[in-house]
Amino acid sequence: MNNLVIAETMEGIAQLLELKGESPFKVRAYQRAAQTIENLPVEAERLMREGKLREVPGIGESISQKITELLTTGKCDYYEQLREEFPSGITRLMEVPGIGPKTANRLAGELGITTVAELEQAVLDGRVAKLPRMGEKLAENILHHVRSLRRKDQRIPLGQALPVAEAIVAQLKDNPALRNLTPAGSLRRRVETIGDIDIIGTSDNPQNVMDQFVHLPQVKEVLARGPTKTSVLVEGGLQVDLRLVEHEAFGALLQHFTGSKQHNIDLREFALKRGLSLSEYGITHLREGWLQKFTDEEAFYAAIGLQYIPPELREASSELEAAARRAIPRLVELQNIRGDLHTHTDWSDGHSSLRDMVLAAKERGYEYIAISDHSVGRGVARGLSVERLRRQREEIDELNRSIENIIILQGAEVDIRADGTLDFPEDVLAELDVVTASVHSSMGQDEETMTNRILKAMQSPHVDVIGHLTCRLLGHRPPVAVNIETVLRAAAATKTALEINAQPDRLDLKDLHIRQARDLGVTLVINTDAHWVRQLDFMRYGVAMARRGWCDPQHILNTRTLADVLAFLRERRV
DNA sequence: ATGGCTATCCATGTTTACCAGCTGGTAAA
Numbered sequence: 001m002n003n004l005v006i007a008e009t010m011e012g013i014a015q016l017l018e019l020k021g022e023s024p025f026k027v028r029a030y031q032r033a034a035q036t037i038e039n040l041p042v043e044a045e046r047l048m049r050e051g052k053l054r055e056v057p058g059i060g061e062s063i064s065q066k067i068t069e070l071l072t073t074g075k076c077d078y079y080e081q082l083r084e085e086f087p088s089g090i091t092r093l094m095e096v097p098g099i100g101p102k103t104a105n106r107l108a109g110e111l112g113i114t115t116v117a118e119l120e121q122a123v124l125d126g127r128v129a130k131l132p133r134m135g136e137k138l139a140e141n142i143l144h145h146v147r148s149l150r151r152k153d154q155r156i157p158l159g160q161a162l163p164v165a166e167a168i169v170a171q172l173k174d175n176p177a178l179r180n181l182t183p184a185g186s187l188r189r190r191v192e193t194i195g196d197i198d199i200i201g202t203s204d205n206p207q208n209v210m211d212q213f214v215h216l217p218q219v220k221e222v223l224a225r226g227p228t229k230t231s232v233l234v235e236g237g238l239q240v241d242l243r244l245v246e247h248e249a250f251g252a253l254l255q256h257f258t259g260s261k262q263h264n265i266d267l268r269e270f271a272l273k274r275g276l277s278l279s280e281y282g283i284t285h286l287r288e289g290w291l292q293k294f295t296d297e298e299a300f301y302a303a304i305g306l307q308y309i310p311p312e313l314r315e316a317s318s319e320l321e322a323a324a325r326r327a328i329p330r331l332v333e334l335q336n337i338r339g340d341l342h343t344h345t346d347w348s349d350g351h352s353s354l355r356d357m358v359l360a361a362k363e364r365g366y367e368y369i370a371i372s373d374h375s376v377g378r379g380v381a382r383g384l385s386v387e388r389l390r391r392q393r394e395e396i397d398e399l400n401r402s403i404e405n406i407i408i409l410q411g412a413e414v415d416i417r418a419d420g421t422l423d424f425p426e427d428v429l430a431e432l433d434v435v436t437a438s439v440h441s442s443m444g445q446d447e448e449t450m451t452n453r454i455l456k457a458m459q460s461p462h463v464d465v466i467g468h469l470t471c472r473l474l475g476h477r478p479p480v481a482v483n484i485e486t487v488l489r490a491a492a493a494t495k496t497a498l499e500i501n502a503q504p505d506r507l508d509l510k511d512l513h514i515r516q517a518r519d520l521g522v523t524l525v526i527n528t529d530a531h532w533v534r535q536l537d538f539m540r541y542g543v544a545m546a547r548r549g550w551c552d553p554q555h556i557l558n559t560r561t562l563a564d565v566l567a568f569l570r571e572r573r574v
Numbered sequence: 575a576t577g578g579c580t581a582t583c584c585a586t587g588t589t590t591a592c593c594a595g596c597t598g599g600t601a602a603a
Contacts (some may be wrong), residue, residue, distance in 0.1 A: 029575035379589025
């Protein structure tokens, strides 16, 4: 059982305890445990075998027992019993923004509502607004959120799917019967959310590989089994398809199953005009009537007379035309990244120490890292007072003296308050090396108010970057209403950088907006917003989005040297 | 529930926004 499943169970327990009205500290203990496990650098299963579970901070006697039970029996009695105490589905109500445990309990108890559909009906009937201490405004709010949740993407975030696919590939790769093996489909194109995972490969003995595949420990159910295609469900309900073909056809097959569908349609049309018919088996030269096979994709595109198109660009958005002109950009790569300009520490709501974050950044080969803890108004995140901010500067100065080969910048993630003012005074912001300003509250504002709010923040000479512009959380919260183009134009004019937030549930800006920003000459910066040492590795997802937005290294601020980054920041502050 | 400690005990995250009803509860992440 992987850590994510354990974390979800702990989170489930926390929710039910909250509903039950248990001590908030007990609830927090389970929430903390859930977060810790999700961010553990090793499998909890291994820690259990080595008897080291209890050494993890936040995991004590009771929780370690429950984890052990989960790992050995696949179930947790305590959780099951808690679930029986409440109508099933009540925790789904709590997933609607604005509904917490108190409201969920009242809706269930006083109106008998246990599903989101029933909730919507009750709002429409006016039954919700009639409850004491509820009203029209709250009911309307609930309806709004219910409807946007229904529209929500049921797909899995890239950041969850990619590790699953990579783990499977890693486990199968040693099989001597295999020659190639790689994820294809939307995963290979690095689409922000994934439907199911397609892995394709070539083998001289497919039966043997399929046999190993269906017996992988994370496989929960075999849906279909054949020599060329096998489908399974893995932990977390994700479907994984494995296709195997003969080696000579790999290039065409990989191209075909990478998509996108529209890219392939366009490509086939393009090729037909040149007397070529494309298929997953290869390219048929229509005049001579022979099938050309390909062991790799580069040759496939070359045979059509096109420059190679990286998977991230295969979205039918002018890539064919660019490839024909040999004008595909040299896309930014992870190796181009020289630093991270948005990270948190345990000074605010991060979980790793400042020192550990710096050392981890150094391990990743970075030249610089900016520590950007929350500003004072972000109470839930233990935002820094001006006084604590200055004490943090002392620690940073000290670490800059004692740690070599990396420069630590002091930043802050300063709240853009509801009226567009900033949560630190300008003279305090002036002391910082880099300031990221973000919206964290009043996300329901109308488009004009929200746009003006952000424009106002950009007017400050000390705001260098706007963080996670739309505040979306994939599958949980829709983007705020904001006029993207207006913001992009203002960013270009004020030389404010826009963040590509690499947290897998944010990926904000999204690909289309990144490309728009790039075309308008906006400087972009890829940040992890890491709250744990390990989340520094989210950088790859941000890089993937930048690639999907057609960015080459020069569009991205943190591919530049420290001197150039500082020059950019100084220019902003004149 | 955890973890530190004068321990069969005690402390544990704080500020803002919103809304229903005019001061306080609820949620945020």
